[in-house]
Amino acid sequence: MALGFFSLALFLLLSVDSDSVAAAASSGKEGVEITYGSAIKLMHEKTKFRLHSHDVPYGSGSGQQSVTGYPGVVDSNSYWIVKPVPGTTEKQGDAVMSGATVRLQHMKTRKWLHSHLHASPISGNLEVSCFGDDSNSDTGDHWKLIIEGSGKIWKQDQRVRLQHIDTSGYLHSHDKKYQRIAGGQQEVCGIREKRPDNVWLAAEGVYLPVNESSSK
Numbered sequence: 001m002a003l004g005f006f007s008l009a010l011f012l013l014l015s016v017d018s019d020s021v022a023a024a025a026s027s028g029k030e031g032v033e034i035t036y037g038s039a040i041k042l043m044h045e046k047t048k049f050r051l052h053s054h055d056v057p058y059g060s061g062s063g064q065q066s067v068t069g070y071p072g073v074v075d076s077n078s079y080w081i082v083k084p085v086p087g088t089t090e091k092q093g094d095a096v097m098s099g100a101t102v103r104l105q106h107m108k109t110r111k112w113l114h115s116h117l118h119a120s121p122i123s124g125n126l127e128v129s130c131f132g133d134d135s136n137s138d139t140g141d142h143w144k145l146i147i148e149g150s151g152k153i154w155k156q157d158q159r160v161r162l163q164h165i166d167t168s169g170y171l172h173s174h175d176k177k178y179q180r181i182a183g184g185q186q187e188v189c190g191i192r193e194k195r196p197d198n199v200w201l202a203a204e205g206v207y208l209p210v211n212e213s214s215s216k
Contacts, residue, residue: 033096041202053068061129065131066129104162126169156205
């Protein structure tokens with residue numbers, strides 16, 4: 001499995017700056033099922049910014065690697081690998097089901113999408129950061145996938161929320177923008193209430209084929 005993830009990451013790093021690569025991998029048909037091991041971009045529904053990170057720490061709060069909303073489509077720092085939590089039976093190629101607890105690993109820096117009780121820099125909500133590495137992950141990296149509507153399997157362009165297990169905060173963004181750490185990029189944080197600003201869609205990406213036994 002580790003070799004599979006490495007090969008996927010290497011492929012993307014070599015070719016991700018071309019829109020045609022992501023399009024060929026992700027837009028052959030609508031409603032592509034998302035599987036563990038897929039490398040995707042998450043688009044904030046309301047602002048169309050992509051969930052993004054880079055090797056720049058927050059200047060306050062935890063001081064961990066910052067997470068932002070990025071306005072452009074073509075940037076390798078917006079890819080996240082969907083992975084199961086340790087101790088479960090899900091494996092690469094299994095479809096991700098509504099209600100599943102997942103982890104999102106930032107493809108470029110190998111850190112995990114993380115949250116905790118530190119205050120976010122602009123709005124003072126729950127900070128969302130990147131933390132850990134391939135061998136260092138904790139429950140602060142665990143997110144519950146909630147599909148909006150009646151769907152049971154997570155699909156591309158489907159409206160979803162991600163709720164942080166430890167804090168109950170929903171992954172959230174808004175039009176409040178940074179001036180310093182990432183000029184023009186917008187804050188990503190956690191909020192405990194359901195709001196229109198915490199809906200996301202899987203957009204561009206490399207979607208691994210579904211294991212036949214996992215798609216129901």
